[in-house]
Amino acid sequence: MDTVCPIDVKCPSQISALLRPPSPPQVQEYYEKLIAERECRGLQVKQNCYLGKGVYANLDFEEGELVLKDQMLVGSQHPSNKIDCLVCSFCFYFIGSIELQIGRKLYLKSLGASTSNGCDKAMHIPKYHGAADSSSEKDDSFNNGHQNLDECASSSSGNKVSLPNEVVESLLNGEMTLPHSNKFPLPSAMACPGGCAEAYYCR
Template sequence: SFCFQFIGSIELQIGRKLYFQDIGVSAVDECESPDGAGCSSSDSNEKIPLPRDIIDALMNYDLKLPYSTEFPLPSVIPCLGGCKEAYYCSKSCAEADWRLYHSLLCIGNGSSTSNIEALLKFTEHANETNDIFICAAKAISFTILSYRKLKAAFLEQKEKSDAPNLQKHNLPLLVDAWKPMSMGFKRKWWDCIALPADVDFCDEAEFRTQVKDLALVSLQLLKDAIYDNECAPLFSLEIYGHIIGMFELNNLDLVVASPVEDYFLYINDLPSSQKEEAERITKPFLNALGDDYAISCQGTAFFPLQGCINHSCIPNAKAFKRDEVYMLLIFQITISYIDEDVPYKERQELLADYGFICKCPRCLEEEPQLS
């Protein structure tokens, strides 16, 4: 969803957390839990599992928890193509996502792709290796669909006038379609990806070759699924590498607080008599979740405008999602690409992945002086 919202109901969200626990997927690996005081289960280090039929009842809206209506969530809107992989908070979000890129990447019966089997193979490969390939596929899908829209408008205009032959002008249309993605700083993925701690420097060349080969496999699978001859430049390994590198270098952390935590805190703060009555029902669910009740949803996102903002170890801005933001621009806006609270040497090591040496006022002040 473009709105970054939890959807469905408190019951559904608790049920999903318990379901993923039940199948062995830990929310702790994917999300983050805030420090500080909160609710306490019977033993925060030992979860007490619930029967699967109880979990199913939560997810199927067959079980209602007390005071859950105090936390209304948007209704679940399924994908327009029926893929059962994408869900939205509103029809407008579903339609916008479909129009912008999902119609080409949907694996449902209503998909615009000509080869769903190939798309499934691409998605499976991305999930098993690196889901950054999914981001790259969305960028390419967005560009193809934008190109087709521009082409349709061009042909419509051509019918009304003596417009030039489209065959000679499809590349400018493709460039126009690519413009929203062109803002992000790009380097080929295999050149800019950070060297893992367990890879020795003497093996760096081999590692980067393996990463390039991995991208080539992913690209071929994507070509089999959504290739468009008129957008052929998008499917070169060089361009694919730059698209993935763009996400590698420009992504922002995205954290959405879970309403499940708010719900249990609400129960915890009820007057004693109401709390005792409510906890007869809610306590088993809190005990089953353990500390996972406070886990927020964490991911990454790419915003073209933020991708143009320079780094500083003393940033004067932070990236937030707001409906409207008004700013008086007096100085250059900067954000921090890294944790700016670490020492100078560690900051420079982290920023090496971005291909520059930071010379912000703080780094100049803390830079070791040669005697």
């Protein structure tokens, strides 16, 4: 004898309504709302009696023009790329300043850190101009970052031409301004609210 679920007996009409597929107008309304929210210009979803649902263009697009940009579901910056780029840990937008980006790259390279080393240790970078911390914390973080990254140093670093430490530190601390860098402003770097020394955000 088949077992009957008590809910099936008590709520047959509600269950039937939940399992009933939406009507074509409801489906069309859903897709139109979705396209409007994502600002997909020139696109529409239509039902074709032979091919089913499809995405159609109702405008002429130029060659190379962006047609559809979907929202990012999940993303992560590769540890080796953190040597080259200081970006927001949420949206991956460049943050800080042009001087900070260059100074940070020079600082890490001066330690022998390389994108090809594949060091698995956490890369704690020094605090810099723009992150909301006291000067003493800035110095401590600078020293800690030096020690952590020194372990990732490359053994083949004898052919490099290094700049004076004062120049690199002045770039990191915002004391040196490069020509025309004010034409390329970047969002301020916000330290991680959780207190980690590895993640920074643009807002």
